[in-house]
Amino acid sequence: MKERYSFWNFMVYAALLVAATSFIYPFIWMIGAAFASSHEIGKMTIWPDHPSWGNFRSMMEKIPIGRSLINSILVASLTTSLVLITGSTVGYALAKMRFRGRQLIFYVIIFTMSLPFQITLIPNYITMVNLHLVDTYLALVVPFAVSAFAILMFRQAFQGLPQALIDAARLDGCNEMGIIFRVLWPNIKPTLVTVAILSFIGSWNEVLWPLIVIRNEQLMTMPQLVTLFAVGGRADAQLGVKIAAAVLLALPVMIAFLFFQKHFIQSMASTGLKD
Amino acid sequence: MSRGLTIKKTILPYVLVSPYLVFVMIFVVFPVLFCFFLTFHKWNIISPMQFIGVDNYSRLIHDRLFWKAIGNTLKFLLLHIPLQIAVSLFLAQLLNQKIRAISFFRASFFLPVIVSGVVVTILWQQLFGYDSGMINRMLSAIGLPKAGWLVNPDIAIYSIAVMATWKNVGLYVILFLVGLQTVPPQYYEAAKLEGASPWQRFYHITLPMINPTIFLVVVLSTIGGFSLFIEPYIMTGGGPMNQTLSAVLYIYKQAFQYYNMGYSATLGFFYAFLIMTVVILQKRLIEKEE
Numbered sequence: 001m002k003e004r005y006s007f008w009n010f011m012v013y014a015a016l017l018v019a020a021t022s023f024i025y026p027f028i029w030m031i032g033a034a035f036a037s038s039h040e041i042g043k044m045t046i047w048p049d050h051p052s053w054g055n056f057r058s059m060m061e062k063i064p065i066g067r068s069l070i071n072s073i074l075v076a077s078l079t080t081s082l083v084l085i086t087g088s089t090v091g092y093a094l095a096k097m098r099f100r101g102r103q104l105i106f107y108v109i110i111f112t113m114s115l116p117f118q119i120t121l122i123p124n125y126i127t128m129v130n131l132h133l134v135d136t137y138l139a140l141v142v143p144f145a146v147s148a149f150a151i152l153m154f155r156q157a158f159q160g161l162p163q164a165l166i167d168a169a170r171l172d173g174c175n176e177m178g179i180i181f182r183v184l185w186p187n188i189k190p191t192l193v194t195v196a197i198l199s200f201i202g203s204w205n206e207v208l209w210p211l212i213v214i215r216n217e218q219l220m221t222m223p224q225l226v227t228l229f230a231v232g233g234r235a236d237a238q239l240g241v242k243i244a245a246a247v248l249l250a251l252p253v254m255i256a257f258l259f260f261q262k263h264f265i266q267s268m269a270s271t272g273l274k275d
Numbered sequence: 276m277s278r279g280l281t282i283k284k285t286i287l288p289y290v291l292v293s294p295y296l297v298f299v300m301i302f303v304v305f306p307v308l309f310c311f312f313l314t315f316h317k318w319n320i321i322s323p324m325q326f327i328g329v330d331n332y333s334r335l336i337h338d339r340l341f342w343k344a345i346g347n348t349l350k351f352l353l354l355h356i357p358l359q360i361a362v363s364l365f366l367a368q369l370l371n372q373k374i375r376a377i378s379f380f381r382a383s384f385f386l387p388v389i390v391s392g393v394v395v396t397i398l399w400q401q402l403f404g405y406d407s408g409m410i411n412r413m414l415s416a417i418g419l420p421k422a423g424w425l426v427n428p429d430i431a432i433y434s435i436a437v438m439a440t441w442k443n444v445g446l447y448v449i450l451f452l453v454g455l456q457t458v459p460p461q462y463y464e465a466a467k468l469e470g471a472s473p474w475q476r477f478y479h480i481t482l483p484m485i486n487p488t489i490f491l492v493v494v495l496s497t498i499g500g501f502s503l504f505i506e507p508y509i510m511t512g513g514g515p516m517n518q519t520l521s522a523v524l525y526i527y528k529q530a531f532q533y534y535n536m537g538y539s540a541t542l543g544f545f546y547a548f549l550i551m552t553v554v555i556l557q558k559r560l561i562e563k564e565e
Contacts, residue, residue, distance in 0.1 A: 012369055019366055020383040023445070029409070030398050041407075086294040093291035105292060112303050114554070116501070118523060119547035122530055122540045123306035123313065129320065146298035152397065176287060205391040207505050208523070210532065230397055230509055239401060246397040251513045252389050257389050261382045264389055269449045 003183075027250070034244040041240050047134040062129075062241075063126075065248060067218060068225040075140045075221055082145035083199040084192065091144075091154025092180050096166060112260035113148045128213050139213040140221065144203060149271065150195045157191040158184060194267040197260070204253065222249050280462050298528045313540035320536055331541035341542060344522040345549070351521075352500045354436040359496050360489060367451035381452075384445035392442065396509045399438045400425070405508075425511055428518040435506050435519055444500065447492050454488035455481065490561045494554055501550045522546050 003018070030043065033041050034055055036048035059065060093099070094106060124143060133139040161184060169183040210224040224247045257264050289296075314331050318324040335341060366384060387395055402409045403424035411421040424434040458481060466476050483490075502520040507513055513520035513528075518563060526546065530539035 012372070012374070016366075016369055016374070016380050023386055023441070024383050026398055026409075027390075028403065030394075033401070082492045086298075089293045093288045097288040097291070099285070099288035102288070105295070108299065109295070112299060114551070115307075116498070116547040116550045118502075118526065118543045118550070119310055120303065120306035121526070122536060123309040124302060125530070126309070126320070126536070127301065127306065143302055146295055146302075151295060159504055163276070165517055176291070201389060205393075207393055208527070223391050226423075227393050227505065227509060229447075230393070232514070241408075241533065242397055244403065246394045250394040253389055253391070254386070257382075257386065261378070261385075265381060265385055265449055268385075268388060268446055269453065 003017060004199070016063075020108065030243055030250075031247055033240060034247040036240055036266055038238060038240055038248075041255045043218070054110045055238075055240040056248075058238070059241050059244050059248075063225055063229050063245075064217060064227065065245065066272075067155050068220050069252075071137075072204060072221040072223075075137060076200050078137070078141050079144045080196050080199045080205040081178045082141065083147045083150045084195060085145045087150030087195060088185070089177075090219075091156075092158050092184070094151070094155045094156035108220060109148045113152075121208075125212050125250075134213050135216045135219060140203075140210060143209065146198070147195075150199065153191050153195055153270075154188070157188040161187055193263050194270055197263055197267040198271065201253065201264075300351050310540045310544050313537050314544050316537040319534040321534075324537075327537070332545075334538060335541055335545060340517060340520065341522070341525060343517055344520045344525045347518060347520055347547075348500055348503060348522055351436045351439075351503060352497060354433050355440055355491055355500055356496050358436070358440045359447060360443060360492055362440065363447035363492070364451050364485075366444070367455055370448065370452055371455045373501065374556045381445075381449065384448050386445070387442045388445045392505045393518045394511065395442045396506050399441075400510050403434055403438075426515055428515045431515060431519045432509060435503075435510065438564050439499070439503070439506065443496070447495075450488055450491060451485065454485040456482045486561065490558070493557055493561070497553060497557065498550065501546075501553075 028046055032045070032047045035051035035053070037050060037054065040050065042251055094102060123147045128134050128139050128143075138262070142151065165187070167184060169179045174183060204221075205223060206221075207223040207227055210221050211227070214220050214224060220228070226249045229245055230242050298387075307494045315326060315328060316324045317327045319328070350391060370380060374380065401407075405411060405421060405423055405426055408424070409425065422430065425431050461485075462480050463476055466480060471479070502523055504523040504527065507519040507521050507524050508527075511519045513524055522542070526539050528533045529542060
C-alpha cells in the first residue's frame with residue numbers, strides 16, 4: 001500500500017515537472033537565442049557557444065527601443081494612477097452615499113463591462129481624430145483612465161469598511177477627498193494592489209489600440225514598436241534580432257513577476273472570480 | 276450656511292461619480308450611437324460622409340471573407356475551449372493535494388499569462404517554423420515527418436489555438452484550483468465509503484460542484500477567441516489563404532488599410548452583437564443543465 005502511494009506520488013510530480021518545463025523552457029531558450037549568432041540560433045541548446053550582444057546592438061540601431069521603454073512606463077504609470085483615483089471616488093460614492101440614480105449607475109457599469117470592445121473601436125478612433133489626440137500620449141491614457149472593473153472592486157472594498165471610520169474622520173474636519181485617500185486607502189491595500197497590478201499589466205501589454213492611434217515612432221509603446229519591427233521588413237528576417245526585441249519586451253514584466261508573484265496571481269484570478 | 280451645506284451634500288455624490296459619467300458618455304454611449312449611425316454611411320474620414328442606406332449590411336451578408344473570418348474563429352474555439360478546460364482542470368487536480376513546491380509550479384504555469392501576447396507570438400513563430408522550428412526539429416529527431424504548422428492552410432488556425440491555450444492555461448488552473456477547494460472533503464469521504472471509484476467521484480461530485488468555474492472558463496475563452504488579433508497579425512497576417520484571418524484583424528484591415536470606416540463600423544457593430552448573443556446562449560445552456 002505504501003509503495004503504491006509513493007509510485008502515484010512520483011507520477012504526479014513527473015507530470016507537474018513536464019508541464020512546468022513546457023511553460024518555462026521556451027522562455028529560457030528565447031533568452032539564449034537572443035544572444036546567439038544567426039547560424040547558431042536553430043540549435044536547441046539553451047545557451048549559445050559564442051554569445052554576443054550583436055542582436056541587441058543591431059536592434060537598437062534600427063528602432064528607438066529605449067525611448068519606447070520610457071513611453072511604456074510613462075503610459076502605464078499614468079493610466080494606473082488615474083484608474084486608482086477615479087475608481088476610488090466613484091466606488092466610494094456608490095458604496096457609502098445615498099443619492100438618486102445610484103442603482104442605475106451601478107447597472108450601467110455592469111452593462112458596459114459586458115459590452116464587447118469591437119463596437120466602440122472604430123468610433124473611439126474617430127473621437128481621437130476629432131479631439132486631435134492622434135499621436136499624443138493622451139490618446140494612450142485617456143480611453144483607459146476609468147475602469148468599470150476598478151470601480152466595482154473599490155465599491156466592494158469600501159462597503160466592507162465600517163461607517164464609524166468615515167464619521168470619525170468627518171468629525172475631525174476631514175473633507176471627502178481626505179477621507180477617501182488618507183483614511184480609507186490604508187485600509188484597503190489588497191484592493192489597491194490588485195487594481196494597480198491589473199491596470200498596469202493591461203496598459204503595458206495593450207497593442208491593438210496603440211497600433212491604431214500612434215504613427216510616430218518616437219511615441220510608440222514597447223509592444224507596438226516590437227510588433228511593427230517583427231512584421232515589417234526592418235528585422236531583415238533576422239530571427240535573432242526579432243527575438244532580442246521580444247526578450248526586452250518580456251523582461252520588465254518577468255522581473256516584476258519574480259518579486260510579486262503571489263500578488264500577480266491573486267490579482268489576475270480575481271478578474272475571473274468577481275462578476 | 277446650513278442650506279449651503281445641504282446643497283453641497285446633495286451635489287457631492289454626483290461630483291464624485293462625474294468622472295465615470297463623463298467617461299461613459301464619451302467612450303461608451305457616444306461611440307455605440309455613432310457606430311450605429313456609421314453603419315448607414317460610406318466614409319473614408321477625409322471626404323464628407325455619404326448616406327448609403329443599408330448597403331453596408333447587404334455587403335456584410337455577402338462578404339465571404341468576413342464569414343470566413345467568423346468560421347476561422349469558430350474553428351479556433353472548437354479546439355481552444357475543450358483543450359483549455361481539459362489541460363487546466365488536469366493540472367489543477369494535480370495541484371489540489373499536498374504538493375511540495377506548489378508555488379513554483381503555479382508560478383511557472385502562470386508565466387505566459389502575464390507576458391505580452393507579442394512576445395508569446397514571436398516565440399511561437401520560431402517554435403512553429405517549418406525548417407528550423409523547434410517542434411519540427413524534435414519531430415525529425417524521433418523520426419516523424421515535419422508539419423507545416425503555420426503554412427499548411429488546414430492546420431494553421433489550430434496551431435494558433437494551441438499557442439493561445441499555452442498562453443492562457445495558467446490563469447484557468449488557478450480558477451479551477453479555487454473552484455476545487457470549495458468542494459467539501461466530506462462529500463468525497465462519504466462517496467468513498469459507498470465504494471465510488473475515483474472516476475465516479477470526479478464525475479458525480481467534482482464536475483457538478485465546479486460547474487460555475489467551467490462556465491466562467493468557457494465564457495472567458497469565448498470572449499478571448501472572438502478578440503483574436505495580435506497572434507494572426509504577427510504570425511501569418513491572416514494567411515495562408517485567409518485561413519487564420521480573424522474577425523478583429525479583418526475589421527482592423529477594413530478600417531486602417533482600406534479606410535472603409537462605415538463598413539468596418541458595420542462589421543464591428545454586427546460582431547459585437549454576435550459575441551453577446553453567443554455568451555447569453557452559453558449562459559442559458561449551462562444554467563439549464565444545472
